[in-house]
Amino acid sequence: MVFDSAPPAFDERAPWAWTEFEARLRARESRYHIHHPFNGRLNRGELAPFQVRGWVANRFYYQVRIPQKDAAVLAHCPDREERRRWLERILDHDGRGDYEGSNAGGIEAWSRLGEATGLAREDLWSHRHVQPGVRFAVDAYVNFAAQSPWEEAAISSLTEMFAPRIHADRLAGWPSLYPWIQPEGLGYFRSRIPLATRDVEHGLEVARRWCSTRARQERALEILDFKLDVLWCMLDAIERAYPDDLPEERRP
Numbered sequence: 001m002v003f004d005s006a007p008p009a010f011d012e013r014a015p016w017a018w019t020e021f022e023a024r025l026r027a028r029e030s031r032y033h034i035h036h037p038f039n040g041r042l043n044r045g046e047l048a049p050f051q052v053r054g055w056v057a058n059r060f061y062y063q064v065r066i067p068q069k070d071a072a073v074l075a076h077c078p079d080r081e082e083r084r085r086w087l088e089r090i091l092d093h094d095g096r097g098d099y100e101g102s103n104a105g106g107i108e109a110w111s112r113l114g115e116a117t118g119l120a121r122e123d124l125w126s127h128r129h130v131q132p133g134v135r136f137a138v139d140a141y142v143n144f145a146a147q148s149p150w151e152e153a154a155i156s157s158l159t160e161m162f163a164p165r166i167h168a169d170r171l172a173g174w175p176s177l178y179p180w181i182q183p184e185g186l187g188y189f190r191s192r193i194p195l196a197t198r199d200v201e202h203g204l205e206v207a208r209r210w211c212s213t214r215a216r217q218e219r220a221l222e223i224l225d226f227k228l229d230v231l232w233c234m235l236d237a238i239e240r241a242y243p244d245d246l247p248e249e250r251r252p
């Protein structure tokens, strides 16, 4: 009996075929922050300017930490070709050359979004509006990448499978819903659609190669759930910080 209940010494289950595994990864879209109530209000144009500014200021903390997360991935990656590809992600955010024009990078583009919503540059860059829950969630993501095999960290970036739609929603809706936001500020969302698509292609290649057993495939789904929780917690904290009746003097 003891032998019957002991865990198997090795995983006897066959891995899912790639199409089945990929479909299971993609099905996690149902937990993406696109479905968070705060994102719903944001994209239906229901938020006041101070709530949009609160979202932009808090999300900026994610933006500035992403290249550090990607540097942690690089630090663990022993393969030169893979590092070359991954390095692009850091440059996409930190920029190339000067801080003007189309190569200025995602952080600079997000800071233009901040200015377009009326946030002072100093308010954005000082992170003075960043909520504890946002900081904890984002830092958890960076720490995960710092402590995991690079393939697992690559898999955690696969929430980007679902990001092109959320960026496209903003581009389609915001100009008429929030006419007070200068349209040049939306450049970040436009730039991310092709980059997210390229990143996901690479992330899926890594997942396909790394997840050669059912146990690793299940681990990948857990990792994706963790990252979905990071994004969801960020919006929970932002929603809580900026209720409709927030006193005037505490509004960003």
Ligand SMILES: O=C(O)c1cc(C(=O)O)c2c(n1)C(=O)C(=O)c1cc(C(=O)O)[nH]c1-2
Pocket (backbone or CB within 6 Å): 066, 106, 156, 157, 158, 159, 160, 161, 162, 163, 166, 167, 192, 231
């Ligand atoms: O606006 C969004 O909803 C959203 C979501 C995500 C995501 O799914 O993690 C990213 C981004 N934007 C984004 O702009 C971005 O550069 C990015 C990088 C990563 C990552 O995990 O490496 N996710 C995301």
